[in-house]
Structures are given as structure tokens and as C-alpha cells.
Amino acid sequence: MKVGFPGGPRLEWYDRNPYHRFQSYHGEDVAPHVQTTRWSYTVPYGKKAFVESAFVYVERATAAGTARLAQSQIEIQPFGQSTNYLLLVALRTNTVGDHDHEAMGNGPILLVGDAVGGYTVDTSTGGTVDYTMDAKITEFDA
Numbered sequence: 001m002k003v004g005f006p007g008g009p010r011l012e013w014y015d016r017n018p019y020h021r022f023q024s025y026h027g028e029d030v031a032p033h034v035q036t037t038r039w040s041y042t043v044p045y046g047k048k049a050f051v052e053s054a055f056v057y058v059e060r061a062t063a064a065g066t067a068r069l070a071q072s073q074i075e076i077q078p079f080g081q082s083t084n085y086l087l088l089v090a091l092r093t094n095t096v097g098d099h100d101h102e103a104m105g106n107g108p109i110l111l112v113g114d115a116v117g118g119y120t121v122d123t124s125t126g127g128t129v130d131y132t133m134d135a136k137i138t139e140f141d142a
Contacts, residue, residue: 013048013050014138016140017140017141018138018139018140019138019139020137020138020139021041021136021137021138021139022134022135022136022137023040023041023116023118023135023137024039024134024135025038025118025120025131025132025133025134026131026132027120027130027131027132028061029061029062029128029130030061030120030128030130031122031127032064032122032123032124032125032126032127033120033121033122035119035121036119036121037118037119038117038118038119038131038133039118039133040115040118041115041117041137042113042115043110043111043113043114043115044112044139046112046141047112047140048109048139048140048141048142049110049114049137049138049139049140050107050108050109050137050138050140051076051086051104051107051108051110051116051135051136051137052106052107052137052138053104053105053106053107053136054074054086054087054104054107054133054134054135054136055103055104055132055133055134055135056072056073056087056089056101056103056118056132057072057099057100057101057130057132057133058070058071058072058089058090058099058101058120058129058130058131059091059097059098059099059129059130060091060093060095060096060099060127061096061127062096062127062128063094063095064094064124064125064126065125065126065127066124066125067091067092067093067094068092068122068123068124068125069090069121069122069123069124070090070122070123071088071089071091071120071121071122072088072090072118072119072120072131072132073086073087073088073089073118073119073120073133074086074087074088074116074117074118074119074133075116075117075119076108076110076114076115077114077115077116078110078111078114079111079112079113079115080113086107086108086116087103087133088102089101089102091129094124094127111142116137118133120133
């Protein structure tokens with residue numbers, strides 16, 4: 001159903017040819033690694049996007065030789081500007097089952113060229129970590 005007035009005010013964002021974009025990563029027993037891009041999305045020309053929800057989770061699966069930073073994050077980079085964290089969780093413990101998570105609803109509006117990405121990193125020596133990061137993005141006509 002379309003909402004709005006013919007020839008009148010502009011349609012709401014959800015009535016301007018919306019298209020759902022789901023970004024997701026789930027990794028089990030992931031070994032230590034440098035910062036790695038797990039998914040990314042850039043708003044195309046003629047569009048805007050709304051980050052409707054996002055979720056990040058990190059859990060120590062097996063103990064590390066030396067536990068250091070294990071991190072899961074979703075970042076936003078407005079076109080031509082510096083990167084900002086949208087969600088960030090980190091573990092520095094070595095107890096199997098230790099975890100951290102963060103969720104968000106009703107995030108920012110992204111303009112053409114803006115990017116959002118999911119990243120993980122684990123600087124520990126040995127051991128493994130489980131990661132989950134999801135985002136629901138609705139793209140619509142600008």
C-alpha cells in the first residue's frame with residue numbers, strides 16, 4: 001500500500017522503492033587473525049539507506065596460549081570522511097564461554113557513497129573465537 005498524496009508531499013522513505021539488504025557473518029572456531037572484512041555495503045548512486053538493526057557477538061570458543069584482543073565490530077564510513085564505530089564488542093579474557101554482544105535498532109540514514117562494514121580481529125596466540133554480526137539495511141530512492 002502506498003502512503004502519500006498524488007502531486008502532494010514526497011512519499012515516505014518506506015514507499016520509495018524499498019529494497020532490503022541483509023548483511024551477515026557467522027564464524028565458528030575462528031583462529032587468530034588480523035583485522036578482516038567479513039562483509040561490506042556501499043550506498044549506490046540515486047539511493048539512500050536506513051540501517052534498521054544491527055547485532056555483533058563474540059565468544060571465546062577455545063582457550064588461547066596468550067589471550068589478547070578478540071573483537072567484532074560494525075563500522076560506518078560516511079563518504080569522504082573518517083570511519084566511525086556503529087557497534088563494537090571485545091574480549092580480552094581467556095575463559096572458554098566468555099562472551100560479549102551488542103545490538104542496535106533504528107540506526108543512521110546513509111547517503112550515496114556512505115559505506116558500512118563488518119570486521120573481526122583476534123590478536124591472541126592460539127585458541128579460537130566464535131563471531132556473529134548481522135545488519136538489516138533498507139535501501140530506497142533518494
